[in-house]
Structure formats: C-alpha cells, structure tokens
Amino acid sequence: MKKTLFLAALLGFTLSSKAQDSLMLRKFYDEALVNGQAYDNLRFLCKNIGQRLSGSAGAEKAVIWSKKLMDSYGFDKVYLQEVMVPHWVRGAKEQAYIIDGNKRIAVPIAALGMSVATPKEGITANIVEVKSLKELETLGEAAIKGKIVFFNGAFDQRFIETGHGYGAAGIQRFAGPSAAAKYGAVGAIVRSITPALDDYPHTGGTVYMDGVPKIPAAAISTLAANKLSTMLKLRKLPLIKFYFKQNCQTLPDVKSYNVIGEIKGSENPNKYITVGGHLDSWDLAEGAHDDGTGVTQSVEVLRILKVTGYKPKNSIRAVFFMNEENGHKGGIKYAEQAAANKEDHIAAIETDEGGFTPRGFSFEGVSPTFLKELNKQWKGLLEPYEADMLVAGGSGTDIGPLKETLPSIQLIGFRPDSQRYFDIHHTPNDVFENVNKRELHLGAAAITSLVYLIDQHGLRF
Incomplete structure (x- = not known):
C-alpha cells in the first residue's frame, strides 16, 4: 500500500513538473514573439556597425555596442574578456x-x-x-x-x-x-x-x-x-x-574582447550554463546570419529569462565570442579562463548556423541511452514549437575548446533549418534584409526553453 501511494505521489509530482515546464515554455515564447528585441538589435548591429572582421574598426565598435546593450538590460554582471586576435585586411577589390x-x-x-x-x-x-x-x-x-x-x-x-x-x-x-x-x-x-x-x-x-x-x-x-x-x-x-x-x-595581432553578460544563479552561482555566438564577421557584408543572429539570440535568452521573472538555479551566461572566423581566439580564451577560474560548467550552447526556423538541438558525444531518455523527457515539451529534434551531433567552433579544459561539460549546437544558410554564407548577400523576424525570435525562444530545462533538471540521463 505504501509503495502504491509513493508511486502515485511520484507520478503526481512528475505530471505537476511537466505542467509547470509547459507553462514556462509558453511564457518564453509569448515574450519572444510579442516583445522580442533580437530583430531590432540585429538591425542596429548590421546597419549601424556593419562588417566586424577581427582587428577592424567595425569589430571594436561592435564590442562597445555589445557591452552597452548588456548593461542596459540590467544583468547581474557584464564584462569584457581580453583576447589578442589576428588582423587580416582584404585591401582593394x-x-x-x-x-x-x-x-x-x-x-x-x-x-x-x-x-x-x-x-x-x-x-x-x-x-x-x-x-x-x-x-x-x-x-x-x-x-x-x-x-x-x-x-x-x-x-x-x-x-x-x-x-x-x-x-x-x-x-x-x-x-x-x-x-x-x-x-x-x-x-x-x-x-x-x-x-x-x-x-x-x-x-x-x-x-x-x-x-x-x-x-x-x-x-x-x-x-x-x-x-x-x-x-x-x-x-x-x-x-x-x-x-x-x-x-x-x-598585420600584427590586435587586442580585442569577448563580451559576457551573466545572470547569477540563486542556488548554484558557481555553476554555469553558457549560450553564445560570435560577434566577428567576414568583411564582405553585414554578417547578419553569420553570426549576428547568433549573438542577438544569445543576449535575448538572458533578457527573456529576466523579464519573465524566472530565477535560474545556476548562473546563465551570454557570450559574444570574438574571432571565430579566422582564428578562434575568443573561444580558446574563454575556455582557458573558465579552467583557470575553476568554473563548473554544466552545458554550453552555440548558435552559429543562421537565424532560420528552429528545428532542435544536437548534443555532442552522447550515448544512445542518453538521447533516448532526453527525448522521452523533453521532446513532448518542445514539440508544440516544432523545435523538438534532439539528436547526436556537433556543437560549435567557439565552445569546442571547453571540452578540452572542462571534460564533464555538455556541448550543444542550436539547429535551425539549414536549407538556405549556405546560399548566403560568407558572401556580400549576408545582410539584415535576408533575416526573418519571426524565425529569429522563434529561435531565441527555443534556446531559452532549452536553457530553462537544463537549469531545472540537469543533464544526467
């Protein structure tokens, strides 16, 4: 009898937890779709700053703007992480x-x-x-x-x-x-x-x-x-x-910065979930999909968590990495500092495949058992938003070095629809006008949802 009551109570708790999760995800999506700011932020980044190749004046302007943007959202901590980057210039056409x-x-x-x-x-x-x-x-x-x-x-x-x-x-x-x-x-x-x-x-x-x-x-x-x-x-x-x-x-290497914003965890302030994209871009265009969408989605995750009143258990970071395109120095520096500071990272999510319709996420180096349980627990929650593809696969260039210094971390790649990305990738056509507002905001909501689920339930499957 006691066992039956225990199982019934456990089932009730599980159902209650699922219902709470479902309500929170709906709240995130409502905020992103009605009040989302990623698209306006992307417009400013593309049209007021433009190309941002490492070492360029555009990259320097982008760093200054990014820090001001994060400061304006009132995150618990906003700071610059110094990194030396290559300085290559194209010259005349x-x-x-x-x-x-x-x-x-x-x-x-x-x-x-x-x-x-x-x-x-x-x-x-x-x-x-x-x-x-x-x-x-x-x-x-x-x-x-x-x-x-x-x-x-x-x-x-x-x-x-x-x-x-x-x-x-x-x-x-x-x-x-x-x-x-x-x-x-x-x-x-x-x-x-x-x-x-x-x-x-x-x-x-x-x-x-x-x-x-x-x-x-x-x-x-x-x-x-x-x-x-x-x-x-x-x-x-x-x-x-x-x-x-x-x-x-x-030219000689130039001093630049990763830009980092953080919401401190209420229970585990020294455990981190990172979400990020790269701030630099090639010099041929505005770097809208590669990777303006990624950085504006990343900061939008923290903004959504904050304005919806969610208090994360663990610290959540948005990182704008510098120099993904021609050196990866920002990702290497972030991993080195995380290890030097003995930080405990639960997961890192990279968004660097464009701002197209979200499909799901890929989890690097996981077992079939992990994937089976992950889908059992979370697929149903993400399915109403069509972002429920949870598969094994790669994560991203900038978060990759974290695996070398923090082997227990789970690396995750955001996976939007891929059919149009390489039509404009690294071309003069990678401009703001080729980004769809609704797709961009759906992606921000999907990433916020995954961050929330990891924060609430961990990744021990």
Whole structure:
C-alpha cells in the first residue's frame, strides 16, 4: 500500500513538473514573439556597425555596442574578456579574368581569409582543375608546378543537412592552397562552398602549413567555376590561362574582447550554463546570419529569462565570442579562463548556423541511452514549437575548446533549418534584409526553453 501511494505521489509530482515546464515554455515564447528585441538589435548591429572582421574598426565598435546593450538590460554582471586576435585586411577589390587567346572574361572572386596577396601586377598562369585533394596528389609536381590550381569539387547536393555538404567540400578551402603549394603551384582558386548557382563568391578562412610556401588563394563563384571548367574541357589546356590580383595582408595581432553578460544563479552561482555566438564577421557584408543572429539570440535568452521573472538555479551566461572566423581566439580564451577560474560548467550552447526556423538541438558525444531518455523527457515539451529534434551531433567552433579544459561539460549546437544558410554564407548577400523576424525570435525562444530545462533538471540521463 505504501509503495502504491509513493508511486502515485511520484507520478503526481512528475505530471505537476511537466505542467509547470509547459507553462514556462509558453511564457518564453509569448515574450519572444510579442516583445522580442533580437530583430531590432540585429538591425542596429548590421546597419549601424556593419562588417566586424577581427582587428577592424567595425569589430571594436561592435564590442562597445555589445557591452552597452548588456548593461542596459540590467544583468547581474557584464564584462569584457581580453583576447589578442589576428588582423587580416582584404585591401582593394580583387580582379580576375579567364584568358582565352585574346579574350579576357571577367569573373567574380574573393580572397580567402588569411591569404597572402599576389604580386602587384597579379598572377597569370595556366590552370589545372582538380576535384579533390586526392586528385591533386595523384597529379603531382610534374602537372602542377608553375600553374594555378583550380579546386572544383562541388557541394554534394545529396545531404539533407547542408552542414554535412559544407564540411565535405570545405577541405578544399581549408587545406587546398597549402597542398597545392607543396607541388609548386603559384596560386589557388577554390569553388565557393555552396549548393547555390550564382555569382557571389564565398570567402572563408584558409590555413597555411608550416614549411610550405604561402601562395595567394581566392574563392570563385559557382557560375564562374562552371564556366571555367567548361572552357577547360572545350579548349586545349595551354590556350586557357587565368589571371587574378588581390591586395590582402596580415598585420600584427590586435587586442580585442569577448563580451559576457551573466545572470547569477540563486542556488548554484558557481555553476554555469553558457549560450553564445560570435560577434566577428567576414568583411564582405553585414554578417547578419553569420553570426549576428547568433549573438542577438544569445543576449535575448538572458533578457527573456529576466523579464519573465524566472530565477535560474545556476548562473546563465551570454557570450559574444570574438574571432571565430579566422582564428578562434575568443573561444580558446574563454575556455582557458573558465579552467583557470575553476568554473563548473554544466552545458554550453552555440548558435552559429543562421537565424532560420528552429528545428532542435544536437548534443555532442552522447550515448544512445542518453538521447533516448532526453527525448522521452523533453521532446513532448518542445514539440508544440516544432523545435523538438534532439539528436547526436556537433556543437560549435567557439565552445569546442571547453571540452578540452572542462571534460564533464555538455556541448550543444542550436539547429535551425539549414536549407538556405549556405546560399548566403560568407558572401556580400549576408545582410539584415535576408533575416526573418519571426524565425529569429522563434529561435531565441527555443534556446531559452532549452536553457530553462537544463537549469531545472540537469543533464544526467
């Protein structure tokens, strides 16, 4: 009899807890959809500050604005975390031509981040097309020395989650230029990493290997890449040459900052749940989806918790990381300081996949048992808001270093719909006008809901 009464009481408590959770999530969504401020904050960041590449004047303005914004919300603690960051500048606009005999056909390119410049007169050379690093290796020095390597591996359209396609094609941009230089190439042109066919070149970082000459490298738009590939097939190779000129340079490192806001926990002030995105952006546009939406959603989480009167058990932080795009120094610094301060981090959530319709969250390094129980407990609560995809998967570049210094932390990635993100990623088209207000605010509410559930119930599944 006692056992029966105990089980009945336990069931009643569980039902009561679920009902309370449901009411709180509805409260968060109501606040986000009716009074949400993320969209207006994003407008200011994009239109009044604009591009924010690490080390730039725009990045400095963004840091000042971000701290003032957090101060205005009355969080318990707002501060700057100093970090030294790379300072790469693009310089004058790039030029490029396909040279077919006496004809010069202009094509759009964009220097890859951290690339070196061409000589002042530019580079003109025969071009060798490859579809992968393996093909490059097969050709070897005899075919590549003195030429420009054209990496034309296309974005694999078969992936449903477009981030997987980006990851598969991205190796050409990250490692291709240095790999080509090993075989004596004088330059590298990389097909933009996107499923879209258009004339927007997609920039992004490249990484030079130690002990290998640094050669200039640029992204070429997908339409131009197709044109170049077709011409190479139709003409004899020596007839087709490529010319490009870019004026980028790397200056000495610059002092910058992560911007951090915090609501102190009522029961466990020394335990933390972090939510963040990166404040820096590439210099071609306003960095709206990458990652203005992420930082404005992150601060919106704390604002929603505060204005709805929720008192978290654990301390909740919003972090605007600096230098995700070309160095990851902000994420590394945050992890180092967390370890140095012996902070106990329960979880970290990164939002860096755009401000599109929320679908759910991916949990890094979890077991099938964890996922099964997680979905059993929380899927039903998130399902009415269509943000209930709780899966195993990656988290984010900025929070990744936390796993090295705080191995017990759970890393989580916010997963919005991915179908449009890589159409505009790292392009001049990543502007405020391409962000939908309702989608952005739905995402902020979804992240707030997950933070609340972790705060209330922990992650011991």
